[in-house]
Amino acid sequence: MTKKLGWFLAGGLLVAVLLAGVVSNFASSSPDGLDATAREGCTFNAEGEITGGTCIAQEEGEHQLGDSPLADYGIRGVGNSFVSTLLAGTAGVLITFGVGAGLFWVARRRQGTDA
Amino acid sequence: METTAMHIANGIVDGPVSAVFAVLAVAALAFCVRKARNDLDERLAPMAGLVAAFIFAVQMLNFQVLPGVSGHLLGGTLAVILVGPWVGALCVSTVLIVQCLLFADGGLTALGLNITNMALLGTAAGYLLVAGLLRVLPRNAQGLAVTAFVASVVSVVVASQGFVFEYALGGTTELSLPWVSGTMALSHTLIGIGEGLIAATTVATVAKVRPDLVYALRRFRKPAPVVEAGVKA
Structure with a gap:
C-alpha cells in the first residue's frame, strides 16, 4: 500500500468518524x-x-442481541447522549473498516497468482 | 420498545421465509466473494474497507422526507461506482452484519432479508443502471454524479420492493399488498433522491481527488467504437 493511498484512507476515515460521531447527533429521529x-x-x-x-x-x-453494549447506536451506561453517540459512531466506523478491510485483504488476489 | 430501527426487525416476516432468504443470501455472498477476488488487489481491498465504513457512517444520518418519516442512504449504488458490483455487495453486507450483531439494528432472524434487499437487490439494480448510463454519459466527475443520482433513486425503490415481496411471501400480518407497495415506493422514491444527492457528491469528490480509485472510471469499458475500429483496421 502506497503512502498516498494511506493518506486518502486516513482522510476518508476521519470524514466517516465525523459523520457518524458528530453529524449523526443532528439526524432526524423520525422512523x-x-x-x-x-x-x-x-x-x-x-x-x-x-x-x-x-x-x-x-x-x-x-432483537436477540438487544442487550449489546452498543445497541441502538449508543454506549450503554453513558448518560450524555451526545457523548454516547460520538463513541458508538466512532466505534462503528472503525470496527466496520477493520472487519471490511481485514476480510477484503485476506480475500485479495495475490500478485503473481491468477486465483 | 424504544429503538432506532432502520432495517427489517424480527417477527415481521415469518421464520420459514426468513430462513429461505438467509440461505439465498449466504449462497449469493459466497458467489460474490468468488467474483470479487478478481477485482480485489492491494489497492482495492483497503478502499473497500473505507467504503464499508463510510456507508456505516452515512446510514446513521437519517434525513426527513415527509412529516414523521425519515430515511437514510442504503449505499448499493455508491459502492458499485467506487469498488464494483461484487465487492460493493460485500461492503453493504459487512455494514448490515456489523449493525445487526453489534448495534442490534435489523433482526438476526431478518438478516437474510435485509442482505437480500439492500446488499443484493439494491446493488444489482444500481450496477445495471451504472453500467448502462456510463455507456452514454461522459466519464468524468459530472457524468459520474448524474449516474450516481439516477441509479441511486432506482436502486432504493427496487430494494424497498424487495421487502414488499418478502412480506407478500411470509408477512405475519395481512395488510393490503398494493398499499404496502405504494407506501414503500413513495417514501423510498424520496429517500432515493436524498441518497442520490449524497452518492453523487461523494463519487464526484473522489473522482476529482483520486480518479484512479474509482472503479467505474477504470472498468465498465465502453464498447469499442465500430466505425473507428473499421477505419483503423
Whole structure:
C-alpha cells in the first residue's frame, strides 16, 4: 500500500468518524421509510409499545442481541447522549473498516497468482 | 420498545421465509466473494474497507422526507461506482452484519432479508443502471454524479420492493399488498433522491481527488467504437 493511498484512507476515515460521531447527533429521529410503513395503522404509547390497531409491526419481536453494549447506536451506561453517540459512531466506523478491510485483504488476489 | 430501527426487525416476516432468504443470501455472498477476488488487489481491498465504513457512517444520518418519516442512504449504488458490483455487495453486507450483531439494528432472524434487499437487490439494480448510463454519459466527475443520482433513486425503490415481496411471501400480518407497495415506493422514491444527492457528491469528490480509485472510471469499458475500429483496421 502506497503512502498516498494511506493518506486518502486516513482522510476518508476521519470524514466517516465525523459523520457518524458528530453529524449523526443532528439526524432526524423520525422512523425511516420502512419503519414508518410498518407502524402505520397502529397506535403507540410513550414507550413505543403498540396499544392497538393493525399494522405490519404488530408481531415484531425483540432483537436477540438487544442487550449489546452498543445497541441502538449508543454506549450503554453513558448518560450524555451526545457523548454516547460520538463513541458508538466512532466505534462503528472503525470496527466496520477493520472487519471490511481485514476480510477484503485476506480475500485479495495475490500478485503473481491468477486465483 | 424504544429503538432506532432502520432495517427489517424480527417477527415481521415469518421464520420459514426468513430462513429461505438467509440461505439465498449466504449462497449469493459466497458467489460474490468468488467474483470479487478478481477485482480485489492491494489497492482495492483497503478502499473497500473505507467504503464499508463510510456507508456505516452515512446510514446513521437519517434525513426527513415527509412529516414523521425519515430515511437514510442504503449505499448499493455508491459502492458499485467506487469498488464494483461484487465487492460493493460485500461492503453493504459487512455494514448490515456489523449493525445487526453489534448495534442490534435489523433482526438476526431478518438478516437474510435485509442482505437480500439492500446488499443484493439494491446493488444489482444500481450496477445495471451504472453500467448502462456510463455507456452514454461522459466519464468524468459530472457524468459520474448524474449516474450516481439516477441509479441511486432506482436502486432504493427496487430494494424497498424487495421487502414488499418478502412480506407478500411470509408477512405475519395481512395488510393490503398494493398499499404496502405504494407506501414503500413513495417514501423510498424520496429517500432515493436524498441518497442520490449524497452518492453523487461523494463519487464526484473522489473522482476529482483520486480518479484512479474509482472503479467505474477504470472498468465498465465502453464498447469499442465500430466505425473507428473499421477505419483503423
